[in-house]
Structure formats: structure tokens, C-alpha cells
Amino acid sequence: MTLETVKQDFKSHLNKISAYQEALGLIFWDLRTGAPKKAIENRSEVIGILSSEVFNLSTSDKMAEYINELNANKSELDELTVKMLEECQKEFDRNRKIPEDEFKKYVILKSKSESVWEEAREKSDFSLFEPYLKELVETTKRFVGYWGYEGNPYNTLLDMFEPGVTVKDLDQVFGSVREAIVPLVKGIEKSTVKPDTGFVYKHFPKASQREFSVHVLKELGYDFDAGRLDETVHPFATGLNTGDVRITTRYDENDFRGAVFGTIHECGHALYEQNIDPALTGTPLSGGTSMGIHESQSLFMENFVGRHPEFWRRHLPALKEYSPEQFSDVSVEDFIAGINESKPSLIRVDADELTYALHIMIRYEIEKGLFNNEFEVSELPEVWNKKYKEYLGVVPSNDAEGILQDVHWSGGSFGYFPSYALGYMYAAQFKQAMLKDLPQFDEYIANGDIAPIKNWMTEKVHRFGKTKKPLEILKEATGEGLNAEHLIKYLEDKYSALYQLERAK
Amino acid sequence: MTLETVKQDFKSHLNKISAYQEALGLIFWDLRTGAPKKAIENRSEVIGILSSEVFNLSTSDKMAEYINELNANKSELDELTVKMLEECQKEFDRNRKIPEDEFKKYVILKSKSESVWEEAREKSDFSLFEPYLKELVETTKRFVGYWGYEGNPYNTLLDMFEPGVTVKDLDQVFGSVREAIVPLVKGIEKSTVKPDTGFVYKHFPKASQREFSVHVLKELGYDFDAGRLDETVHPFATGLNTGDVRITTRYDENDFRGAVFGTIHECGHALYEQNIDPALTGTPLSGGTSMGIHESQSLFMENFVGRHPEFWRRHLPALKEYSPEQFSDVSVEDFIAGINESKPSLIRVDADELTYALHIMIRYEIEKGLFNNEFEVSELPEVWNKKYKEYLGVVPSNDAEGILQDVHWSGGSFGYFPSYALGYMYAAQFKQAMLKDLPQFDEYIANGDIAPIKNWMTEKVHRFGKTKKPLEILKEATGEGLNAEHLIKYLEDKYSALYQLERAK
Known part of the structure; x- marks a missing residue:
């Protein structure tokens, strides 16, 4: 041959x-x-x-x-x-390294677990989900046994989502981010600035939220000829092929932020998958290079575009058309203050940009603990609630708003959560680098001219699919390795301004 | 082993x-x-x-x-x-008998042809679809060559949908049905009875039509935990497994009949697939035994249940709730007369119960002609229009309402159409037999008590899947072989009464 x-x-x-x-x-x-x-x-x-x-x-x-x-x-x-x-x-x-029958059982288990998780979450009853989670964890531990590990068994799981990142790296990076966030959270608690968020919780009909979401997706360059928007319990984006990248979102009629920012978030994921070089279709290289880089795209869109003051100077009038009574009295400044309110809360996906990382750290520590046999699955609700008390000062009153809130574990995804925080850092690094090429960034947002921003990302990130490794993409796009300082500076600048905090020097 | x-x-x-x-x-x-x-x-x-x-x-x-x-x-x-x-x-x-690469090309061709057909139909331009149809016909002819045939090449295609039925049978049976229909159609033309159908064409919003369709499906015993209702250009039912049998329908806001009777029709197909013995799941026996028997189920539901006068005595009040202005002045008698209006028309799926068979015969003759090389694909619009003129006295003014109206050929289905007419005959035979076991048939319909009717069908037809052949099912359920007389009598009785026709003796 x-x-x-x-x-x-x-x-x-x-x-x-x-x-x-x-x-x-x-x-x-x-x-x-x-x-x-x-x-x-x-x-x-x-x-x-x-x-x-x-x-x-x-x-x-x-x-x-x-x-x-x-x-x-x-x-x-x-x-x-x-x-x-x-x-x-x-x-x-x-x-x-995994026996075929074990793998097949695992896949069926995952599929059933997701359904059971949905039911358990609806009924707010961890005991329904517990035996499935237990089996998922045990199976994954057995798999780690087959795969082997260096340093820490959890490293092997991390490596599946973010090649090269270890427990040691995360302990260090998460440490410095935490050190920066905690004083900000405390400062905000003491600040006399209290944004008015009354408008957030007013009734916004599902159908109108959907229409506004479609409007925003179109503005952000999401191609509806290569995708569609549907409704699910847990929002996601899925790239079936580069011509079919679907988004889902969740509508809460008494808090529009979930759907609007969730849609913008998933749009970032979708733009990545829609803009991978079509020549890679049908190969294993046609996908995001890592979960962290994927998340950098969604968080970039959500935070650096979707929460940008100029974005809302442009889009608030449209929002007012979709829900006139709700926003009629709200000025752009009040709107921006309101949607950027930072307050410790229970639900990760509803968390603000500042406290979000703390939600991730809790999950990281729980996963790390589980795979180092520090506690059992049956203890998870207790461990969870204790950590929420410690990190965020809040305690879930039931399983649905605690341990059952995330879909990830039901799908067997352990080691995935840290990618969210890594995505934050990558996103801040991309933004920093983008500003050098596109100093008119703010102006583009103000004019709804997202193409240069999207094109920069396509040029530097999207198109490569998996042909480049995460740190390779980061290095070529930004000139640096992983660096938490850009994220820290961004958060300090943003929240100091919003809450008129004194800057520690 | x-x-x-x-x-x-x-x-x-x-x-x-x-x-x-x-x-x-x-x-x-x-x-x-x-x-x-x-x-x-x-x-x-x-x-x-x-x-x-x-x-x-x-x-x-x-x-x-x-x-x-x-x-x-x-x-x-x-x-x-x-x-x-x-x-x-x-x-x-x-x-x-078919080389693998030819089969693969054929499958891809079918998939592309369906999309092209949709576009061609939208643009009412046969020339877009023609090259695809030509290739589909040529491929199928080549396949018939591989398979061989007895008597007539078209017999091989018929056999795929209705094992054992031949051109000879169809020429005979269709002949006697035509002989019965033609005088009825002529009688109706001359009848002084002209049902008022004004209410049919009044505006009925899509969303409300959908709600009414869901209401009717539930009443007919369609299990929404094992299916869903969506919208498509060409309605269909598809059984993915017995726990997932999906229906689609098409809404015309200016003619509710398409959606309502289309949904009831597809419901008949769906009840068949939902009620196949679950023990057959995952085997090639978990499906309808033939297209004709499948169609008997949909036509039974559509005509013997959905057009039954008692059905509308029961459901017209509900229909009035969904579109009050449209039906407020319509009596049950006028409604029944209106929905049973018989008039030669262009579109098969909108045809009335009486003239429907003529639409089928036209397609049968075209397919038979194509596969006996009596004409070319390029001549089809002309042949089609000529036959419509001859059989129904109407001529399409464009391709969309003529040769492009059916999805079947775009999916490579040749030999399928005759099943529709066979389904009619089977359905009338089942009805005849059912009356012996369930003499209170009319009463059940009047009370919305469809369970005994559905259960009879499940017992005699549905549950067997493909474990019994069509004529075996027919024989065991009715005691007879194929017999067009029950259908003929039903049509004569029904339309003589509706249009006060004199009965030829």
C-alpha cells in the first residue's frame, strides 16, 4: 500500500x-x-x-x-x-486502556444520569441522583487508574480539558485571583453605592425575551443559516458541524439577565465553532482546542462585549421596545449599574462577573477532594453548603439551589469546571492584545460594528480548531503565557469604578 | 459456536x-x-x-x-x-444485488434531492428538480435491473411497499373503484346541493390551529410522552422507536382543514407505531407491516373517525373556542356538509375523500409509464397536466400545484402511491369487521371514548409490527382478502346522502 x-x-x-x-x-x-x-x-x-x-x-x-x-x-x-x-x-x-464493555456501560450511565439529574433537580432531591453520581465518580476513578497520573489523580482529569494545566498551577493562579477578589467583595459590601436592580426582576415575557435574544445574536454575527436557538434547562452551544452550531438558553420571566447574558455567552462558543476552517470538517481537528479557550470565547463575548457600557448605550433602546414598561424609566447608567451588581449568591450561572470565580473554586476544591478520597459522594451536599458559607457567606436552602444546580457531573464531566476560570484569564489576555490591534474597540461596540472584533478572534483563535494547542494560541495571539494579572486589573478597575472603592496601593 | x-x-x-x-x-x-x-x-x-x-x-x-x-x-x-x-x-x-458505492451515491442523492425539491416547489420551477428526478428514476431503473422482475418492471417497486400486489391487481381494483367514483363525481356536479364552505376559508391563526390539533391528538389517544407535534412543508409521522413517534403538520391560516385532518391522518400512522409490541424494539420487525396497512390506519382515523358526524357533534364546540368568529354561525350539519364537500381539485393532500383516489390513479399511471419507458422525466409536467384534465377536469397553472406537489419522488419512493388507495380499501374492510365486534361504534365516537376503537386496532393490527404480512393481518381481522366493495359501498352511501343523489340500482 x-x-x-x-x-x-x-x-x-x-x-x-x-x-x-x-x-x-x-x-x-x-x-x-x-x-x-x-x-x-x-x-x-x-x-x-x-x-x-x-x-x-x-x-x-x-x-x-x-x-x-x-x-x-x-x-x-x-x-x-x-x-x-x-x-x-x-x-x-x-x-x-479502558475495556470496551466498561466504556459502553459508562456511556449509557451518563445518558441515564442526565435524565435522572433533571428529575432530581426538579424535585430538589439529591438522594435520587446520588447513586448515579456515585457510580460516575467510581467509574471515573477506575478510569484514572487505567490511565495513570502524575502528581495528583485529578491532574489526569484536568488534562482532558486543558492540556498541561495541573493542580499545582491552579492552586497558585486561583490563589492570586482569590486574593484580589476577596477585598473587592468586602469593599462592595461596605460601599454606600447600592445599584437599583428593581427593573431586573420585572416581568419580561418569554416570547419577547426570545425575540430580543435573536436580535442580539444577529448583531453579534451569529449566523442563523448555520444554527438555531432553542430552550433548555441548562443552556449550551453545540457544534454538529461548522454549518450547524446550535445554541440553547433558559428564560426566566422574572429575571431577564439569565437569557440575555446566557445567550451572549453561548454566542461566543458558537462563533468559535461556526468559524473553524471548514477544511477541517470531518476530521478530529474540527472543534475548539480546549475547554478553557472555548470558555474564553464565551466569556469574552459575555463580559467584554455584552457588559460593555457602549453595548447597552446601543441596545437599551431595542430592549425597551421588547419590554417597554420594565425599562421605560431606566437610564443607561442605571441599567449598567444594575446589570453589574455584585452580590454573593447561590447559583453559579446567575452569579455576577466578580463572584463567579468563587463558585468555580468551590467546585474545583470539591472535585479535587473527591478524587483524592477526602470525602464521599454522600457527603457532598454538606461539603457544598459548608464551602458556600465559607467563600460566599450564603447557604443553599435546598439541593436544587445547591449541589444539584450544575449539569456537568451528570454528564461525567469532572475536571471541566476549572476551565471556566481559566477562560476568564485567557479572555482578559485576548482583550489586552486585541486593544493593540484595534484601539477603536469601544467605538466598534458603540456602533454595533462587531465584525472587526469577531474577525480578530477568527484570525487568532477560531479558524485553527485543534490544529494549535491552547497555550500555543495564547502565546501567538498575546505574546504571553498564562497570566492572571490582566483579569485582576480588569476586575479591580471595573468594580472600583462601579462601587467607588478606594484603591489599595 | x-x-x-x-x-x-x-x-x-x-x-x-x-x-x-x-x-x-x-x-x-x-x-x-x-x-x-x-x-x-x-x-x-x-x-x-x-x-x-x-x-x-x-x-x-x-x-x-x-x-x-x-x-x-x-x-x-x-x-x-x-x-x-x-x-x-x-x-x-x-x-x-446493488453495488455498495451505487447505494451510497443513491442515499446522498436522495438527501440532496429532498432539499432541491423544497426549493423547486417554493419557486414553482420543475427545471430545478428535473435533473435530480431524472437521476433518481435512472438509478431506480438500474436497481430494478439488478433485482429482476416478473411480468412488469414496476411490480418490483410495488412489492417493496405492498408485498404480493401487482400491476394486474391494481389495474383491476383501481378500475372498479374508478367505475364507482366517476358517476358519483358527475352526480355531485349536477346536484343542486351546494354545501356552504365559506367558513372553511376564514382566518384561523396558526397558533390556535396548533392548540386544537394538540387537543384532538390527545382525544384520539396519541401519547405525547411518546411523541411530539412539529411543523413541516409535507406532513409526516415517523417512528424512531415505539416511545418516540413524531408527527408533523402544515398550517394554512386560510384553510384549517389541512392541519386538522392532516394531523388526524398522521395520528393514525402514529398510533400504529406507538402500539407495536415493545418486545420487537431493536429488531427489523418493529415497524408497520406494509405501506398499505400503514395507510389504512391513517385513513381510518381521518375518514371513519375524523369525518364522522358524531366526531364533530362532539368537537365543534371546542373548535369554536379556538376560532370563535369563524365558526360562531356554523351549525354541526353545515359544518359536516362543508368539510365533506367534494370537488375536483389540484392538490392531492387537500383533495376530498371521494376524488382522492383519482389523484392516486394519476400518479400510479405516471409511475407505471415511467418504468415502462412510455415517457421521459422531462415530459412529466405535460403528462401530469394532461391526466389531471382527463380525470379531474382541472389543469395546474404552475409546477408547484402540479408535478412538484408531492415529496415522495424526491425521496426516491416509486411504487408508494398505490398504497394510499389500497389503504382506503383496507380501512373500509377493517371498519366493516370492527362493527361486528363494536356495534356501538358511533356511540364511542359521540362520547369521545376512542379507547375501544384504538384497542381493537392494536389487538388486530398494531401490535404485530412486521411479524405478520399485510394480507395475513387483513384475513385474520376481517375474514377476507382484498375487497374493494366495502369502500365502494361506503362512498356511495356517504355521498348519495350528502348530495341527495339518486342511487343507480
Whole structure:
């Protein structure tokens, strides 16, 4: 067989894996957006069979042959094939260590757990979800055993979402962010500035919130010919292919912020996936390079664009059209003060920009503790509530607003949460670098001219998909490695101004 | 390997095929109900890959081994395994004759053709669709060449939808139905009875039509925990599994009949799929036994239930709630007369119960002609219009209301249309037999007590899935073979009464 033939067969093999993943992506989207209840039982079987096939194709002897053959001729390969090869090898090495039947059981477990979690959350009853979470944690621990780890078992899980980041890094970086946030939170508590947020909680009909969300998505460059907006319990964006990147959101008729900022957040994720080089479609490189970089895109959109004062100078009039009574008396300044109110709270996704990181640190510490056998799944509600008291000074009154609030664990995602905080740092670093190329940043926002901003991100981040590693993208775009100082400075500037805080020198 | 092991492996193999088909079913549903435009290109690749995998699994050497092994031990097999074996063998024998690459191209062609058809129909431009239809016909002719045929090449296509039915049967049966319909249509033309249909065309908002459709579906026993209702250009029902049978409908704000009777029609299909024995899930036996029997279920629901005078004595008050102005002055008698108006028309799906069969006969004759090389695809608009003039006395003024109106050909379905007329006959035969067991039929409808009717159908038809052949089901349920007389008598009775026609003796 010629090398050219091997390359072609390898490519077809990857196309097949990608096709199954696209079908699975649609199935998951459908399960969350409106599949009937009784569909789930057999659909879980379908998920099991398809995932198991993906697993087989990624770990098959055939794949081993491709990897060996291509590695033996690596110097003759084009760059793209090398990247695909490396991606496959990483996946191969990781998956080959898990017995097929265990993996299949795990996939079915995940699918069922998500449904059970939804029910448990509705009923605010952790005991319903507990046995599933326990099995998920045990399975994941067993998998870490198969994979091995360096330093800390949790490092292996972190590496799946943010290659190269370790518990040691996070303890350090999270430490310095915490040191900056805590005095700000205390300062805000003592500040005499108390933004009026009455308008936030006024009734805003779901249908109108949806219309406004669509309006904003269009302004931000989200391509509706390559996506759609639906409603779910837990909002997400999913890229089935670059021509089909779907967003979901959640509408609270008595607090429009969830839907509006949630939609803008998911829009950031979606712009990433819509703008990956289409030449990568059907390969394992057509996706975000890491969860942290992905999150940097959503947080950039949410905080640096969506909470920008100029953004609301432009969009408040439109918002007033969709809910006239609610906003008629609200000035732009009051609106900006109101939507940027910072106050310790219980629900992560509703948290403000400043205290959000504390929610992440709690989850990080819980996951780290779980995988270092510091406590059991059954103790989680207690541990959770204790940490909320300690970090944020608030205590959940039930499981739904505590331990059951996040979908992640029900999908087996452990090690994912820290990406949110890393995304914050990346986003602040991108913003810093972008300002050098686009000094008129504020003006673009004021004029609704988002294209230069989007194009910068596409040029520096989106288009590469997984052809570059997270720190490679960061370095090339900003000239630096991971650096928390830009985020810290941004938060200090912003909240000192909003709450007229004295700056410690 | 023991026979037990072979059976288990065979079952797993079938589960896999069924899982891929379920994923494909969801993909098709999604493409028709709201997938973004740019999704299509890569989604077509996904469809191609998955379908090709189904094809491979159904025609693999592995399948050949199962078939041989099980056939060699047929006497020791349970009945269900025998049925599965026979179903697989039929599929195997048919598919093995088509080269894999041709099949894959065909599947991709079908998927693209459906999109092109939608566009062509929107623009009312047959020339857009013509090259695709030409390729579909040529491919199908080539396939018939691979499969072989007896008597007439079109018989092979008929057999795929209604095993055992031939051109000879249809020429005869359609002949006698036509002989009965033509005098009725002429009588109605001359009748002085002219039902007032003004109320039909009054504005009925889409959202309210949807609500009424949901109301009716619930009354008819459609299980919303095992399905959902969406909107499409061409309404359909699709059974992904028995716990997920989805219905779509089309809303015309100036003619509510399409949505209401369309929904009731699709409900009949859906009840069939929702009530197949769940033990058959994951096997090739979990589906309707033939297109004709499937259509008998939808037409039974639409005509014998949904157009029953007692049905509207019960439901007109509800309809008045959803569109008060439209129906306020309409009596039940006027309503029944209005919705049963018979008048030659252009669009099949909007045709009345009496002239509907003529629409089918036109399509039957066109398909028969195409596959007997009597005319070319390019001549179809002309042939179509000529036949409409001849049979119904009406001529389409454009392609959208003529040759482009049906989705079927764009999906490669040739030989399907006759099932609609067969379904009519079966339905009338089932009704006749049901009356013997349920003489209070009219009363049940009057009281909205559909359960006994639905249960009779489940008992006699639904639950068997494909474990019984169409004529077997018909014979066991009615004691007869195919018999057009019940349908003819029903139509004569109904329309003679509605239009006060003199009965020829």
C-alpha cells in the first residue's frame, strides 16, 4: 500500500468517526430540547451502540495500523495529517486502556444520569441522583487508574480539558485571583453605592425575551443559516458541524439577565465553532482546542462585549421596545449599574462577573477532594453548603439551589469546571492584545460594528480548531503565557469604578 | 459456536442496524423540521456514511453467515427468530444485488434531492428538480435491473411497499373503484346541493390551529410522552422507536382543514407505531407491516373517525373556542356538509375523500409509464397536466400545484402511491369487521371514548409490527382478502346522502 493510500484510508476512517459523533451530537441536542420522555430508554441504547462504535474505531487494530504506518513516515506527511495523527494517537492511548464493555456501560450511565439529574433537580432531591453520581465518580476513578497520573489523580482529569494545566498551577493562579477578589467583595459590601436592580426582576415575557435574544445574536454575527436557538434547562452551544452550531438558553420571566447574558455567552462558543476552517470538517481537528479557550470565547463575548457600557448605550433602546414598561424609566447608567451588581449568591450561572470565580473554586476544591478520597459522594451536599458559607457567606436552602444546580457531573464531566476560570484569564489576555490591534474597540461596540472584533478572534483563535494547542494560541495571539494579572486589573478597575472603592496601593 | 450464541450475536447485529436507523430517522426528522440550511452539506455526508453502514451490515458476509447458520437450524428456532431471519433474508437478497458505492451515491442523492425539491416547489420551477428526478428514476431503473422482475418492471417497486400486489391487481381494483367514483363525481356536479364552505376559508391563526390539533391528538389517544407535534412543508409521522413517534403538520391560516385532518391522518400512522409490541424494539420487525396497512390506519382515523358526524357533534364546540368568529354561525350539519364537500381539485393532500383516489390513479399511471419507458422525466409536467384534465377536469397553472406537489419522488419512493388507495380499501374492510365486534361504534365516537376503537386496532393490527404480512393481518381481522366493495359501498352511501343523489340500482 502506498503512503497516499494509507492517508486516504486514514481520512475515511476519521470521517466515519466524525459522522457518528455528529449523529450523537444531534441525539444529545434532541434529548435536551424536546425529545419525548419515553424516547429515552431506547435512545440510550442507540447512544451506547454509536458511542461504542466511535470507541471501537478510535481504538481498533486498524487505527493502530494507521498510527504505526503514518508515524513511520512522519517526515513525509503534510502538517494537517501530522496534527490528525497526533490527535488520534492521544485518543488511542487514552481509550485503549479502558475495556470496551466498561466504556459502553459508562456511556449509557451518563445518558441515564442526565435524565435522572433533571428529575432530581426538579424535585430538589439529591438522594435520587446520588447513586448515579456515585457510580460516575467510581467509574471515573477506575478510569484514572487505567490511565495513570502524575502528581495528583485529578491532574489526569484536568488534562482532558486543558492540556498541561495541573493542580499545582491552579492552586497558585486561583490563589492570586482569590486574593484580589476577596477585598473587592468586602469593599462592595461596605460601599454606600447600592445599584437599583428593581427593573431586573420585572416581568419580561418569554416570547419577547426570545425575540430580543435573536436580535442580539444577529448583531453579534451569529449566523442563523448555520444554527438555531432553542430552550433548555441548562443552556449550551453545540457544534454538529461548522454549518450547524446550535445554541440553547433558559428564560426566566422574572429575571431577564439569565437569557440575555446566557445567550451572549453561548454566542461566543458558537462563533468559535461556526468559524473553524471548514477544511477541517470531518476530521478530529474540527472543534475548539480546549475547554478553557472555548470558555474564553464565551466569556469574552459575555463580559467584554455584552457588559460593555457602549453595548447597552446601543441596545437599551431595542430592549425597551421588547419590554417597554420594565425599562421605560431606566437610564443607561442605571441599567449598567444594575446589570453589574455584585452580590454573593447561590447559583453559579446567575452569579455576577466578580463572584463567579468563587463558585468555580468551590467546585474545583470539591472535585479535587473527591478524587483524592477526602470525602464521599454522600457527603457532598454538606461539603457544598459548608464551602458556600465559607467563600460566599450564603447557604443553599435546598439541593436544587445547591449541589444539584450544575449539569456537568451528570454528564461525567469532572475536571471541566476549572476551565471556566481559566477562560476568564485567557479572555482578559485576548482583550489586552486585541486593544493593540484595534484601539477603536469601544467605538466598534458603540456602533454595533462587531465584525472587526469577531474577525480578530477568527484570525487568532477560531479558524485553527485543534490544529494549535491552547497555550500555543495564547502565546501567538498575546505574546504571553498564562497570566492572571490582566483579569485582576480588569476586575479591580471595573468594580472600583462601579462601587467607588478606594484603591489599595 | 452453539445455536444460542449465534442467535444472540444475530440479535446484537440487528440491534446495531436498528440503532443506526433510529439515528438516521432523527436526522431526517431534524432536516425537515428546522435544521439550519448550512447543516445540509455535511449532514448529507453523515447520512451517506450511516446508511452505507446499515447497508453493509445488512449485506455483510457476517449476515450471510447468520442467515445460513440459522436456516440450517430453522426447525429449532422460536417463531420470532424465524420472522427476523426471513425479514433479513429478504433485505439481504435485495440489497446484495446493488453495488455498495451505487447505494451510497443513491442515499446522498436522495438527501440532496429532498432539499432541491423544497426549493423547486417554493419557486414553482420543475427545471430545478428535473435533473435530480431524472437521476433518481435512472438509478431506480438500474436497481430494478439488478433485482429482476416478473411480468412488469414496476411490480418490483410495488412489492417493496405492498408485498404480493401487482400491476394486474391494481389495474383491476383501481378500475372498479374508478367505475364507482366517476358517476358519483358527475352526480355531485349536477346536484343542486351546494354545501356552504365559506367558513372553511376564514382566518384561523396558526397558533390556535396548533392548540386544537394538540387537543384532538390527545382525544384520539396519541401519547405525547411518546411523541411530539412539529411543523413541516409535507406532513409526516415517523417512528424512531415505539416511545418516540413524531408527527408533523402544515398550517394554512386560510384553510384549517389541512392541519386538522392532516394531523388526524398522521395520528393514525402514529398510533400504529406507538402500539407495536415493545418486545420487537431493536429488531427489523418493529415497524408497520406494509405501506398499505400503514395507510389504512391513517385513513381510518381521518375518514371513519375524523369525518364522522358524531366526531364533530362532539368537537365543534371546542373548535369554536379556538376560532370563535369563524365558526360562531356554523351549525354541526353545515359544518359536516362543508368539510365533506367534494370537488375536483389540484392538490392531492387537500383533495376530498371521494376524488382522492383519482389523484392516486394519476400518479400510479405516471409511475407505471415511467418504468415502462412510455415517457421521459422531462415530459412529466405535460403528462401530469394532461391526466389531471382527463380525470379531474382541472389543469395546474404552475409546477408547484402540479408535478412538484408531492415529496415522495424526491425521496426516491416509486411504487408508494398505490398504497394510499389500497389503504382506503383496507380501512373500509377493517371498519366493516370492527362493527361486528363494536356495534356501538358511533356511540364511542359521540362520547369521545376512542379507547375501544384504538384497542381493537392494536389487538388486530398494531401490535404485530412486521411479524405478520399485510394480507395475513387483513384475513385474520376481517375474514377476507382484498375487497374493494366495502369502500365502494361506503362512498356511495356517504355521498348519495350528502348530495341527495339518486342511487343507480
